[in-house]
Amino acid sequence: MISNFKENVITCSNLNYRVNVRGSCFSLFSKPYEKLVLKSVNALFKNGTTAIMGPTGGGKSSLLDILADRKSTSGIEGTILMDGKERGLNFKSITGYVTQEDVIMGTLTVKENIMFSANMRLPSKLSKEIKKFMVEEVLDELGLTDVGDSRVGTEYLRGVSGGERKRTCIGMELIIRPSILFLDEPTSGLDSSTSYSVICLLNELAKKGRIVVLSIHQARYGIFKMIDNLLLLGNGSVIYHGPTENALPYFNSIGYQCEEFNNPADFFLDVINGDFDKTKSFIESSKEHNISISKAFEMSDRKSRFIKQRSDKLARLFEKSKYYARVVEEIHQRNASINQPSCKKIQYITSFTTQILHLSHRTMINSKRNPASMFAQIFVMILLSILNGLVYYHVENNISGLTNRVGSIFSTTLNMVFINLAAIELFIKEKPLFMHENTGRYYRVSSYFIAKFFCDIIPIRIFPAMVYGAIVYWMIGLHCNLASFFTFLAFCCLTSLTTCSLAFAISAGIKNFTLAQVTLAFLCVVMMIFSGFMVNLDSIKPYLQWIKWLSIVRYSFDGLLINELQNLTICQNYPFYRKQKFW
Numbered sequence: 050m051i052s053n054f055k056e057n058v059i060t061c062s063n064l065n066y067r068v069n070v071r072g073s074c075f076s077l078f079s080k081p082y083e084k085l086v087l088k089s090v091n092a093l094f095k096n097g098t099t100a101i102m103g104p105t106g107g108g109k110s111s112l113l114d115i116l117a118d119r120k121s122t123s124g125i126e127g128t129i130l131m132d133g134k135e136r137g138l139n140f141k142s143i144t145g146y147v148t149q150e151d152v153i154m155g156t157l158t159v160k161e162n163i164m165f166s167a168n169m170r171l172p173s174k175l176s177k178e179i180k181k182f183m184v185e186e187v188l189d190e191l192g193l194t195d196v197g198d199s200r201v202g203t204e205y206l207r208g209v210s211g212g213e214r215k216r217t218c219i220g221m222e223l224i225i226r227p228s229i230l231f232l233d234e235p236t237s238g239l240d241s242s243t244s245y246s247v248i249c250l251l252n253e254l255a256k257k258g259r260i261v262v263l264s265i266h267q268a269r270y271g272i273f274k275m276i277d278n279l280l281l282l283g284n285g286s287v288i289y290h291g292p293t294e295n296a297l298p299y300f301n302s303i304g305y306q307c308e309e310f311n312n313p314a315d316f317f318l319d320v321i322n323g324d325f326d327k328t329k330s331f332i333e334s335s336k337e338h339n340i341s342i343s344k345a346f347e348m349s350d351r352k353s354r355f356i357k358q359r360s361d362k363l364a365r366l367f368e369k370s371k372y373y374a375r376v377v378e379e380i381h382q383r384n385a386s387i388n389q390p391s392c393k394k395i396q397y398i399t400s401f402t403t404q405i406l407h408l409s410h411r412t413m414i415n416s417k418r419n420p421a422s423m424f425a426q427i428f429v430m431i432l433l434s435i436l437n438g439l440v441y442y443h444v445e446n447n448i449s450g451l452t453n454r455v456g457s458i459f460s461t462t463l464n465m466v467f468i469n470l471a472a473i474e475l476f477i478k479e480k481p482l483f484m485h486e487n488t489g490r491y492y493r494v495s496s497y498f499i500a501k502f503f504c505d506i507i508p509i510r511i512f513p514a515m516v517y518g519a520i521v522y523w524m525i526g527l528h529c530n531l532a533s534f535f536t537f538l539a540f541c542c543l544t545s546l547t548t549c550s551l552a553f554a555i556s557a558g559i560k561n562f563t564l565a566q567v568t569l570a571f572l573c574v575v576m577m578i579f580s581g582f583m584v585n586l587d588s589i590k591p592y593l594q595w596i597k598w599l600s601i602v603r604y605s606f607d608g609l610l611i612n613e614l615q616n617l618t619i620c621q622n623y624p625f626y627r628k629q630k631f632w
């Protein structure tokens with residue numbers, strides 16, 4: 050009988066999760082089929098550690114993401130409640146979620162990363178000193194004090210070890226002292242002893258009165274015995290859920306005996322995968338027929354179908370057990386009075402300006418420690434401007450000079466567009482970090498983009514464009530007038546900015562870097578064709594004419610042409626270009 054309901058508890062009742070799956074890329078236009086990833090999951094997560102275990106593809110990550118409210122609601126049926134209430138929109142701000150892939154800013158140190166999380170997710174009224182103290186405390190708690198000032202590391206920069214990186218990610222979540230912590234495969238990619246120390250740490254945190262839910266693929270015995278509760282999933286169904294120490298007696302009761310010295314975690318997987326029965330029968334048959342065990346294993350195909358049938362059978366057995374009855378009864382009692390969440394509006398802990406300030410600071414540190422992209426951009430722009438300047442050096446006021454002016458303007462426009470193809474990298478690499486932090490309510494989307502604009506786009510994209518414009522304008526000898534010069538610079542900057550925005554939009558929609566780059570290059574070439582320089586736009590087939598309205602190159606080229614030619618006289622008393630409406 051349950052006597053004390055004061056602790057936090059998350060319950061999920063009759064949870065089903067469906068996804069639409071398409072076959073190969075050749076069946077892009079074929080009808081997707083529906084897959085039931087989670088089937089009638091009833092589970093309860095209390096203070097302490099709960100491990101979601103099971104074979105690969107069993108639905109562990111899906112369940113964890115749904116519990117942590119990290120999945121869109123489409124395809125999800127059933128009820129998930131926290132302390133008998135709906136989780137509400139701010140559930141993500143009060144819970145910690147550590148992803149499998151360690152999304153973290155690698156150019157920052159361990160301490161800076163945790164401090165960033167503190168600045169974003171702790172109330173602004175806490176002083177800097179208190180936040181610093183809290184960060185030191187977390188570093189100490191996670192055993193990271195010695196590497197606090199080391200950079201985390203990127204693909205090009207060797208940083209802290211895998212375990213320290215994982216602990217830094219945990220630290221970024223722990224700084225808000227969440228009462229619930231979700232971790233997706235926290236031991237993946239770590240060696241056995243580092244995995245052990247990470248689980249020890251999670252166990253310590255759980256003992257301090259937290260719900261720690263982790264998905265884990267394989268656990269050695271030392272890790273397994275530290276876990277308080279177990280949820281075994283096979284093919285989306287619950288095979289066992291309850292205290293870890295009751296798992297072996299339960300499997301004994303349904304006819305599966307774990308051999309002496311066998312790791313229970315491996316034994317459960319063997320039972321779900323059917324390897325337990327197979328191993329026994331293969332050993333016997335290999336003795337009888339004198340065939341090798343490896344040969345016998347080769348004979349066992351159609352494994353996945355077998356696992357499905359096996360999981361369904363085990364799930365049906367579990368539904369008849371007293372452990373299942375206990376879970377269902379406890380869920381029922383805990384959810385006896387369901388209240389609506391108090392808050393129906395997303396709330397951020399910090400203000401808009403605080404978010405912009407800290408994001409800008411982080412972006413600047415990142416650029417400072419990774420200056421190659423900025424310097425490369427400026428260097429290339431200077432080279433191109435000198436080359437263009439020399440090619441069109443001091444244009445004359447005659448027909449040949451006019452051709453050169455138009456050519457130099459078109460080449461300037463193309464430089465501004467094509468040099469910014471690389472902007473696709475700016476967001477696509479940071480997207481997982483942005484998605485993780487935005488979902489975790491670190492900051493608003495608008496704060497991120499404003500900080501990105503001022504600290505990334507202006508120095509890396511706009512400043513080089515201005516340098517280019519300033520060099521090329523006077524070398525070519527374009528219209529000698531300050532207003533025209535500044536208009537020329539403004540057009541260079543706006544063209545760069547618009548191309549960057551297009552690159553951002555594409556990288557937001559396309560995950561694959563190469564595909565995103567090819568798409569942007571394709572669009573730029575189309576815009577170039579419809580610029581008005583290469584073909585008379587009026588002569589194009591009417592059904593293609595509309596494309597010109599979408600061409601950044603055309604707007605830029607026309608604007609620069611008007612700026613240059615409107616006051617130009619190339620034959621005596623004959624103004625070449627009269628002001629006219631050009632679209």
Ligand SMILES: Nc1ncnc2c1ncn2[C@@H]1O[C@H](COP(=O)(O)OP(=O)(O)OP(=O)(O)O)[C@@H](O)[C@H]1O
Nearest residue numbers: 068069070086104105106107108109110111112266
């Ligand atoms: N959005 C989706 N589209 C298609 N299939 C999906 C989707 N989400 C989950 N699945 C499928 O559902 C099953 C469970 O996936 P999930 O990632 O939850 O398993 P898992 O137990 O975490 O596996 P692993 O241990 O390999 O990470 C898999 O077969 C997966 O392919």
